[in-house]
Amino acid sequence: xxxxxxxxAVARPxxxxxxxxxxxxxxxxxxxxxxxxxxIVLVPVVAIIWLAIxxxxxxxxxxxxxxIPRATIRTLSLVAMTGTxxxxxxxxxxxxxxxxDFPARxxxxxxxxxxxxIPAYLSAYAFGELFTFTGPIQSLLxxxxxxxxxxxxxxxxxxxxxxxxxxxxxxxxxxxxxxCRSMFLMQGRATADVARTLxxxxxxxxxxxxxxxxxxxxxxxLTLVAMETLNDxxxxxxxxxxxxxxxxxxxxxxxxxxxxAAQIACIMLVFVxxxxxxxxxxxxxxxxxxQKTTAAVHDAVxxxxxxxxxxxxxxxxxxxxxxxxxxxxxxxGDYAAKRLHQLFEPRxxxxxxxxxxxxxxxxxxxxxxxxxxxxxxxxxxxRLITIAxxxxxxxxxxxxTVLAIGVLFPLAGFDNGLDAFLRQHAGISTxxxxxxxxxxxxxxxxxxxxTMAEGSIEAGFQKLSPHLDMAARTLGRNGSQTLWSVxxxxxxxxxxxxxxxxxxxxxxxxxxxxxxxxxxxxxLATLVYEQASRAKVEDASVAAMIIVIAGMIPxxxxxxxxxxxx
Numbered sequence: 240x241x242x243x244x245x246x247x248a249v250a251r252p253x254x255x256x257x258x259x260x261x262x263x264x265x266x267x268x269x270x271x272x273x274x275x276x277x278x279i280v281l282v283p284v285v286a287i288i289w290l291a292i293x294x295x296x297x298x299x300x301x302x303x304x305x306x307i308p309r310a311t312i313r314t315l316s317l318v319a320m321t322g323t324x325x326x327x328x329x330x331x332x333x334x335x336x337x338x339x340d341f342p343a344r345x346x347x348x349x350x351x352x353x354x355x356x357i358p359a360y361l362s363a364y365a366f367g368e369l370f371t372f373t374g375p376i377q378s379l380l381x382x383x384x385x386x387x388x389x390x391x392x393x394x395x396x397x398x399x400x401x402x403x404x405x406x407x408x409x410x411x412x413x414x415x416x417x418x419c420r421s422m423f424l425m426q427g428r429a430t431a432d433v434a435r436t437l438x439x440x441x442x443x444x445x446x447x448x449x450x451x452x453x454x455x456x457x458x459x460x461l462t463l464v465a466m467e468t469l470n471d472x473x474x475x476x477x478x479x480x481x482x483x484x485x486x487x488x489x490x491x492x493x494x495x496x497x498x499x500a501a502q503i504a505c506i507m508l509v510f511v512x513x514x515x516x517x518x519x520x521x522x523x524x525x526x527x528x529x530q531k532t533t534a535a536v537h538d539a540v541x542x543x544x545x546x547x548x549x550x551x552x553x554x555x556x557x558x559x560x561x562x563x564x565x566x567x568x569x570x571x572g573d574y575a576a577k578r579l580h581q582l583f584e585p586r587x588x589x590x591x592x593x594x595x596x597x598x599x600x601x602x603x604x605x606x607x608x609x610x611x612x613x614x615x616x617x618x619x620x621x622r623l624i625t626i627a628x629x630x631x632x633x634x635x636x637x638x639x640t641v642l643a644i645g646v647l648f649p650l651a652g653f654d655n656g657l658d659a660f661l662r663q664h665a666g667i668s669t670x671x672x673x674x675x676x677x678x679x680x681x682x683x684x685x686x687x688x689x690t691m692a693e694g695s696i697e698a699g700f701q702k703l704s705p706h707l708d709m710a711a712r713t714l715g716r717n718g719s720q721t722l723w724s725v726x727x728x729x730x731x732x733x734x735x736x737x738x739x740x741x742x743x744x745x746x747x748x749x750x751x752x753x754x755x756x757x758x759x760x761x762x763l764a765t766l767v768y769e770q771a772s773r774a775k776v777e778d779a780s781v782a783a784m785i786i787v788i789a790g791m792i793p794x795x796x797x798x799x800x801x802x803x804x805x
Contacts, residue, residue: 269615270624276608277627280634280686283645284508290648291505294498302490302499307506310486314510317403317475317482318468324408325464326457328559329415334445335556337423340541341549347556349798352417354410354563356790358747360473360768361783363406364776365567367477368574370397398479406474409563411467415460417797422456423449462518469507470638472750473768483507487640488754497644504641511636568787574780581781587766590782594762597677597752598745601684602692602738608685609692609737610730614722617700628693635690639683639750646683647755650674675757683751688744692737699733700726736796743793747786 335341336348354362368374372389386392396402450457472484481489483503491500544552581587612631615624634642650673658669673679703726711721727734749764756765763782770779 269611269619270621272611273615273624273627276612276689277631279608279682280631280689282649283642283683283686284633284637285645286648287501287504287508287641287645290498290501290644294501298490298496298499299502302502306486306490307483307503310481310483310503311506313400313480314469314482314484316400317407317480318465320400320404321407321411321468322461322464324404325412325415326461328408328412329460330419330450330453330457332412332556332559333416333419333423334449335552337420338445338449338542339544339552341544341552343553343556347553347560348420350560350564351556352413352794352798353560353791355413355797356787356794357410357564357567358473358749358764358786358790359407359410359467359471360477360749360764360771361571361787362410362563362567363403363474363477364767364771364779364783365570366397366402366406368570368776369566370395370402398477400480403475403478403480405562406478407468407471409559411464412559412563414463414467415457418456418460419453422453458518462514465514466511466636466638469510470640470750472640472753473771477771483510484638484640484750487644491644491754497648501644501648504644507638507641511633511638515633515636571776571780571783571787574777575784578777578781581778586761587782590761590763590766591785593677593760594746594764597680597684597762598742601681601688601745602742604681604685605689605692605741606696606734606738608689609694609696610734612689612693613697613700614726616697617705631693632690634686635688637687639687639748639752640754642683642687643751643754646679646686646751647674650679650682671757677757677760679755679757680752680762683755684741684745684748687748687751688741691744692741695737695740696730696733699730699736702733703729739796740793743790746789 332347332351336344336351370376377389377394380386380392380394384392397405469482469484471482472488475482476485476488483506487500487503487507490496490503608631612624612628615621616628637645651671654669654671654674657672661667661669673682707725707729711725716724746762747764749768752762753765753768756762761769763786766782767779767786770776770782
């Protein structure tokens with residue numbers, strides 16, 4: 240950074256003062272654009288708090304007596320148990336892939352990421368079909384043992400807290416697996432070799448050296464798991480677990496109390512803020528060098544497993560793939576294969592078009608806002624832009640049900656105000672222009688996934704040397720010309736990756752969509768939800784498989800990039 244400052248000082252005529260711009264000079268409107276992006280994210284959060292405070296306390300005694308305590312305990316139990324299960328699965332599989340050599344290791348290395356393609360609510364529907372009384376497992380059990388009814392034997396109930404933990408942990412563990420695998424590959428093997436030369440056993444190295452070094456990565460993955468668990472509504476509702484997320488949904492739509500739902504939402508916001516603070520504190524307290532090692536250290540020999548040890552390693556890696564990907568894919572795929580004629584039904588085609596429209600629009604808006612934030616951070620050292628970028632990241636942590644309330648309240652206020660004004664002065668009615676259309680869903684997806692787009696674009700900018708900007712300036716290009724002719728062409732892969740990730744995540748999004756969709760407006764996710772709510776999972780299988788296949792695209796790209804990197 241000192242070199243950049245010196246170059247800027249030499250380039251300025253004598254007697255002039257710096258204006259706080261960065262390496263490319265910065266555009267005067269960047270700060271305003273960054274603040275606008277931050278405002279777009281913060282409006283729903285502020286709306287939730289305002290609605291909770293101004294909504295009155297008439298519902299609060301009932302919520303405190305009958306809803307919040309039980310829902311809070313269930314939510315904390317679900318988050319804690321899911322976090323523990325995902326940590327165990329993700330850490331062990333990551334260590335086996337990074338540090339050991341056993342049959343089919345390269346296959347498992349890529350396949351362990353596949354459960355990310357399965358939304359939790361689809362996994363819950365598939366597990367419900369598999370473990371129900373009429374499902375294949377209980378049917379085989381009765382056939383071989385001779386039982387007739389469910390009263391003749393005991394079988395675990397998938398519609399329970401334990402079932403929700405099984406479903407959520409089976410699809411969320413890749414967050415921890417990916418973070419830990421990268422950490423183990425960067426540092427674990429080289430450090431492990433040193434520890435082994437000092438006489439430590441592989442198990443002791445794993446517990447005493449590699450896990451402590453991977454703790455920051457574990458905390459990042461665990462925070463993502465906790466946020467996704469808080470965000471889920473389809474799985475917990477289907478499995479009968481009353482969490483705070485479901486309580487918001489029930490209080491708003493079934494009890495008709497928007498203020499009560501906002502008050503519960505504020506409690507969830509407190510949980511989200513605490514999670515983000517804990518994650519930041521964990522990363523701030525523990526930092527390790529991540530510099531690239533030499534080729535000889537990077538290619539250190541993995542611990543070769545043979546015999547029963549290899550069999551155990553294969554089983555440990557195969558089980559998460561079976562539960563997280565194979566079961567939902569095969570169950571839903573089998574149903575879908577028998578109902579391919581639904582591909583041409585108007586209802587499915589309309590839902591598909593709506594999903595593509597919402598997801599594509601959200602991807603474009605998110606990428607534009609994310610690019611503005613990332614480029615502003617690159618070209619300016621302004622504290623205002625730094626704060627705007629950090630505040631904009633809060634959207635990803637806000638659960639979809641909470642976000643839906645924050646989006647609906649200001650949009651409905653704008654629609655009603657505009658309608659009243661035009662009725663009074665022009666004699667026309669505009670109706671619900673924003674809150675009664677797909678715009679509300681697009682807004683919610685933009686706020687929720689802005690962090691994802693910004694992170695991807697920022698990572699792309701970090702790969703471009705700041706000297707590119709300075710070289711373009713010395714050749715006579717101004718800031719705008721440098722941006723359009725130099726940076727944007729080189730940033731195209733990062734921008735496309737960000738757009739693809741947001742597109743797929745918006746297509747899978749259920750929590751916000753189910754609460755904000757207008758009448759007669761279905762996406763693929765809400766269509767699946769409707770059918771499953773009527774106990775017609777089979778009829779929802781074709782739409783579900785479209786979501787799964789779309790979700791596999793970024794997962795495959797992630798797997799390929801990891802294989803190239805290591």
